[in-house]
Amino acid sequence: MAHIPDGVLSTPVLITGAVVTTGLLAAAIRRLDFDRIPQAAVLSAAFFIASLLSVPVGPSSVHLILNGLMGVILGWAAVPAIFVALIMQAVFFGYGGLLVLGVNTMNIALPALLCAALLGPALRRSDGRFSLIWGAVSGAVGVLLTGTLVSLCLGLSSADFLPAAKVVLATYTPLMIAEAAVTGFTLGFILKVAPELITIPE
Amino acid sequence: MQLTLIEKESRNDRLRQFDPRLRLITALLFAMTVVSLHLIPLLLLTLLLALGMAWWIGLSGSLLLKRLLVMEGFMIVLLVMLPFSVPGESLFTLGPFNASIEGVQRALQIVLRANAIVILLMALIGTLEPVVLGHALGQLRLPDKLIHLFLFTVRYIGVLFDEYRRLRLAMRARAFVAGSNRHTWRTFGWLVGMLLVRSLERSERILAAMKCRGFNGRLYLVKQNIWSRYDTLALLLSLSLSGTLLLLEQTL
Known part of the structure; x- marks a missing residue:
C-alpha cells in the first residue's frame, strides 16, 4: 500500500514529490563513492528480495517495506537504493506508476533518512534487549511515517480523498506490527553477528 | 529470477527495431496525456489502446492480470470511499451515507487512468531487458x-x-x-x-x-543504442496521438 498508482494525485503534489526526490537524490549521489556502489547495490538487491517476503499478521499477511532498516544500514545511500527498487517494482511488477515515482520515493526515503539520523546513534550504542527494542522502534517509525506521508499526499490532492486516506492509514497497522517485529529481530541479529554492517563510516 | 515480463523464447519482439529510449519517452508522454484526460469515453479508449499495445507486443494475459490485481488493493479503497465522499447528485443511499454520481465518475476515472498507465508501462518498458533499460x-x-x-x-x-x-x-x-x-x-x-x-x-x-580488474568507476556500454529515422517517425506518431486525445478532451 506504500505504492500510490498513477492518476490519483493532483499535479502540485506530484511536482512537490518530484522536486523533493530530485533534491534528495542529488544530495545522496554526491555522498555516494564509486567504491561504495557495489555495496549499496548488493544491499539494495537484498532489500528488494526481502520485500517479497509475505509475513502473516493475524488473519492477513503483509509485505515489508523495510525503510527503517534501510535507513539505519545504508544511510544516505538508501535514497538511490529505494529509487532504483521503485523503478523496478513499477516497471516489472506494476506496483505504483511512472509520474508518481517522485512522490513514492519521497514517501519511503524521507522516513528512512529520519530513522538513520534520529535512531541510528542510539541503536549503535545499544546491546542485548535494547538493540531489539531500538530496532523495533525504527521499523515502526519508518512505516508510520510512510503511512502518514501517503495519507497526506492523498488528503492534499483533494479533500474528497480524506476518508479514503484515513482507511489507508488504518491498513498500515498490521504492517507496522510486522515491520517492527522483523526489523527488531533483524537488527538484533546483525548487532550480534556482523556489527560492522550498521557502523559503516559515511 | 526473471524480471522481464516476456519469455526469451517466445519473444517475437516487434519493438526490437526501435530504440529503447523511444519506449521510455513514449511511456512518459502517454502517462502525462492520460493523467490530464477526464472524459470517461476517452479514458476507456486509452485503456483499450494500452491493452491493444500489450497484446501486440505479446504480453501474456494471465501475467498482466496477476500484476494488475496487486495494484487494485489501493484502487478498491478509493473506489469504495469516493462515491460517498464527493458531494453531488444522489445515486443511491446506504444507511446514512449518500453515494453521488460525481463520486462514482471520479472513482471510474481514477481506475481507468491507473490501469491504462500501468498496462502501457509494463508493455513498453517491462518487456525490456533490465540491463537494456539501465543503458x-x-x-x-x-x-x-x-x-x-x-x-x-x-x-x-x-x-x-x-x-x-x-x-x-x-x-x-x-x-x-x-x-x-x-x-x-x-x-x-x-x-x-x-x-x-x-x-x-x-x-x-x-x-x-x-x-x-582495474575498475576506475566506469562501466563501458557495450552496445550504444542508435536513434534512427523510424524512431523519429514513431515518436511523431505517438505525439500526434496524444495531441488528438488532448484535443478531443477539449472539444467534447
Missing part, C-alpha cells in the same frame, strides 16, 4: 552513479534471489510454517539479517575483484 536510462543522461547502482542491483537481484530460495528451502526442510507469532517474526528477522550479512560479504568480494 537507455544512462543515455537519457541520468547520473552515472545512479545507472551503475541500477545495473549492479539488477545483477545482484538474480544472485540473491537464489540465495533467498536456498535459505527458504532450508527452513522448509526444518518444517517451518509461517504463522502470526513470535517464532515466525524472529525467524524472518534472522532470515533478512542473514541475507544482508551474506550480501555484505559478497559485496566486499565483488569490490576486490573489480579493483583487480
